[in-house]
Amino acid sequence: MNISEISIRRGVTFFMIYILIAGAGLFGLSQLEIDLFPDMDLPFVAILTTYEGVGPEDIENVLTRPLEEAVISVEGVEQVSSTSRTGVSAIFVEFTWGTDINVGENNIRKSLDMVRDYLPADASEPITIAFNPSMQPILIFNVSSDELGEVELNKVLTEQAQPRLERLEGVGSVSISGGTEREIQIQIDPYRLAANKLSMDQIKSAVRMANLDIPGGLLEEGRNEFSVITETRFNNVEDIRNVTVGYSPTGKPVYLKNVAEVVDGYKEMTQIVRNNRENSIVVLASKQSNANTVNTCNNIINYLPILEEQIGNNVSFNVIFNQAEFIEKSVQNLSTTAILAFILSALVLFFFLRHIVSSLIVAVSIPISILLAFFIMSQLEITLNIISMAGLALAIGLLVDNSIVVLENIFRRNHELNEPIRKAAEMGAKEISMAITASTLTTMSVFVPVLFLPG
Incomplete structure (x- = not known):
């Protein structure tokens, strides 16, 4: 007794199995992670x-x-x-x-x-x-403000926007590119440096040591104990100018301003970021390796209006690149392919067989099989990406081919040989089951070597 004979004689049982498959498939689809590429370990x-x-x-x-x-x-x-x-x-x-x-x-x-x-x-x-492929940015947006200059805007983004965005669910890192960065430049006069018998290393060491918080031990007061820290970090440019870098032969301190000019300037620009032919500051967001790309992008986009209110200063964000849009379009294309296959296969069968029920049988087999694939993918932790979606699109074509061949043989035995529908279904499926199995296995064997590819 083969599976086609069992399915005919136990129709209610198999109908319940189909319902179970459909439910499991819908559950698996809700659990599937959506991404652009599959998880890969690049060596x-x-x-x-x-x-x-x-x-x-x-x-x-x-x-x-x-x-x-x-x-x-x-x-x-x-x-x-x-x-x-x-x-x-x-x-x-x-x-x-x-x-x-x-x-x-x-x-x-x-x-x-x-x-x-x-x-x-x-x-x-x-x-x-x-x-890691997940290191590439999934969302890029530029930032502008009518009230802040490039330096102030860059500082606001670094101190306020970046840490808040990195705390969102699924966000791995946020980087800022473009704009002008503030830089304190120490322009040493070699003649004054030689006159005071100092070296570049002494200047570097003195500035570095002056910008440290030095622990001052413990202070006990009754049963309380306090940690004392000497705060010597620079608060403004004048603090840097007044750093003691050495002493003269008479014991008089030599300050940094005596041997160098301290300029509150800008960092040398080695790259220019432009958007719409204008200099711009862009923010690049990357996701965590195990995060859902679509959900992460939506979390960031939904948070941007809140972030604009928190920062103020008329700061606005404009999304330039959103990887979630491409992924959603790919999923939509798969859905469209499945629907078109559903409709076209039914119409083609109806055109040749002139039988509505037979056409619907083939059309229904497509979504049931795809739903089962979704459940298996969720259990194997396979993401819904452009590779897996391409495979599903290919599988839809194979499903339609096999369904048409089996149904046409059943239809022939029922109408041309005048066999009862139950016998025609049983014998028609049994008659070509070996050929259909061999054809499907031949197609599958072409893709078997892919399973053994490392990475």
């Missing part, structure tokens, strides 16, 4: 180290080569490439496909810790970054 790690004021050749000798030698022996490393530029060392490590990138990144960090003491003291700590 790439970048190591970035800065050493300001040093040329490319020296960067390669004192930073890039020691770091390369440290990571080349890490297990799973397939290739190491590097770029040395003025003040920056960038190393790119490629692992073999299938390597757990989190484990690989931890192993790289351990190797870097072993050589950190041999690097220049003024160089920054090496930063490791594992490549």
Whole structure:
């Protein structure tokens, strides 16, 4: 007794199974995460180290080569490439496909810790970054204000908007690009510096030490104990000018303003961000690796009017790029494809068979099968993305083909051979079941190798 015979004889049972499948599919669809791309583990790690004021050749000798030698022996490393530029060392490590990138990144960090003491003291700590598709911005919007200049607007965004946006559900990071940034510049006069017998290192050390909060111990009063901190951080430019950088032969203090000019200026612009042919400040938001892209974008967009009121100063946000719109359009296209397949398959069958019930049978088989796929995808934690949606669109075509072939054979036996409908359904499905199974398995076998692709 095959499945077609059982389904005919146990019609009520299979009808209940269809209802169960439809319910499970709708539940799975509500639980599906929607994203642009599937989760991928790219086997790439970048190591970035800065050493300001040093040329490319020296960067390669004192930073890039020691770091390369440290990571080349890490297990799973397939290739190491590097770029040395003025003040920056960038190393790119490629692992073999299938390597757990989190484990690989931890192993790289351990190797870097072993050589950190041999690097220049003024160089920054090496930063490791594992490549992840979720790191790309999902939402980009520009910011404008009629009351604030670029410097003030940049400061407001950094101090007020950025931390508030990063606290929203699903948001991983928020970065600000463009505009003019404030910078305090210390322009040292070499002649006055030599006259006071001071060096650049002394100036640098004195300014750095003067901008620290120094602990002053504990103060006990009865049963209470207070922590004392000496606050010496700079509050304004005049505090910087009055930093003591040394002493004259007579013991008189030498202030920074005696050997340098302290200018409250702007950071040198190395990039220009423009929107609609005008200089602009843009905010880029990225999601957490396990967050829903559509929900995260909607959370940010819904919060922007509230943020405008909180910041004030006539600040307005204008969305430039919204990845959720593309994803929603892709889902809408899939829905449209399913509906068109539903309608066209029914119309084609009705045109050839002239039988409304037969046409509806094929049309109903499409959404039932798709709903079952949604439930399986939710259990396997597969997101609804452009790859999975393309697969579903392809599956709709296969479902229609198989349904038409089976139904046409049943229709032929019922109308041409005058068999009773129950017998025609049983024998018609049984007669071509092997051919339909072989055809479907042949199509599936083409995609089986994809399951074994690493990453």
